[in-house]
Amino acid sequence: MKRLLISSPKGGCGKTMISRNLAVAATLENIKVATLDLDPQASLTRWWNRRAEERPPIVHYQGTMSDAQDAMAEITGHELLIIDTPTAVEEYPQGMKALILGADLVLVPTKPTMDDTDSTMEWMTMLRSYDRPAAFVLNMAKLRARSLSETKRRLNAVGRICPIEIAEREDMHRIGAEGLGILEVSRHPGGDEISGVWQFVKNEMGA
Numbered sequence: 001m002k003r004l005l006i007s008s009p010k011g012g013c014g015k016t017m018i019s020r021n022l023a024v025a026a027t028l029e030n031i032k033v034a035t036l037d038l039d040p041q042a043s044l045t046r047w048w049n050r051r052a053e054e055r056p057p058i059v060h061y062q063g064t065m066s067d068a069q070d071a072m073a074e075i076t077g078h079e080l081l082i083i084d085t086p087t088a089v090e091e092y093p094q095g096m097k098a099l100i101l102g103a104d105l106v107l108v109p110t111k112p113t114m115d116d117t118d119s120t121m122e123w124m125t126m127l128r129s130y131d132r133p134a135a136f137v138l139n140m141a142k143l144r145a146r147s148l149s150e151t152k153r154r155l156n157a158v159g160r161i162c163p164i165e166i167a168e169r170e171d172m173h174r175i176g177a178e179g180l181g182i183l184e185v186s187r188h189p190g191g192d193e194i195s196g197v198w199q200f201v202k203n204e205m206g207a
C-alpha cells in the first residue's frame with residue numbers, strides 16, 4: 001500500500017481539498033483508495049459523509065494525531081492511503097514523525113503568497129531532513145501572474161514543486177459541499193489540474 005501524506009503548517013492552503021480530489025482521481029481509475037482524516041475539525045470526514053453512495057467508493061477512517069502511529073500500522077489492505085492532517089502540526093511531533101517516515105510521498109500545498117511560502121519552506125526543509133520524498137503543490141494560484149513564477153523560484157530553492165498548479169476556482173467550495181471531486185463534474189476546467197497533480201503523485205510514488 002502506498003501512503004500519500006498531505007501536510008502543511010499553514011491553515012486553509014488546500015490540504016483537505018487536495019486530499020479529497022486526489023482520492024476521487026484514484027477511485028475513478030479503480031484504485032482501491034482509502035482516506036484518513038487526522039484533523040479534529042473533520043472537514044474531510046464531513047465531505048465523505050456527504051458523498052452519495054452510488055459514487056465510486058472511498059474507504060474512510062478518522063483518527064487523531066496522538067494515535068497516528070497506530071493508525072499507520074493498523075490501516076492496511078488498500079492500494080493507496082491518503083492522509084489529511086491538521087494545521088497545528090508542531091503540536092504533535094511524535095505523530096508527525098511516524099506519518100512522515102511512513103509516507104511514500106509528502107505533498108505540501110501552498111498558496112502563492114509570501115506569508116504562506118515562508119512557513120511552508122521551513123516545513124519542506126524539515127521534511128527533507130527525514131529523507132522522504134516531498135513536493136510542494138501550488139494552490140489557489142492566479143495563473144499567468146508574475147507572482148506565481150516568483151513564488152516558484154523561491155520554493156525551488158528548498159524542494160521539488162509539482163509542475164501542475166491548481167488555480168483559484170470560485171466553485172471549489174460548492175463541489176466539496178456536494179461530496180464531489182472536480183473530476184466528477186463534467187468538463188470542469190479544474191479537472192485537468194487535478195489529473196495533472198494526480199499523474200505527478202503516481203509518478204513520484206511509483207504507483
Ligand SMILES: Nc1ncnc2c1ncn2[C@@H]1O[C@H](COP(=O)(O)OP(=O)(O)OP(=O)(O)O)[C@@H](O)[C@H]1O
Pocket residue numbers: 010011012013014015016017018039043085086087139140141166167168169170172173176
Ligand atoms: N483552488 C481553490 N480555489 C478556490 N477555493 C479553494 C481552493 N482550494 C481550496 N479552496 C477553499 O479554501 C478553503 C480552505 O481549503 P481547505 O479546507 O482544503 O484547506 P486546509 O489546508 O485543509 O485547511 P485547514 O488548515 O483548515 O484544514 C475551503 O473553503 C476550500 O473549499
Ligand SMILES: [Mg+2]
Pocket residue numbers: 015016017039043084085
Ligand atoms: Mg483541512
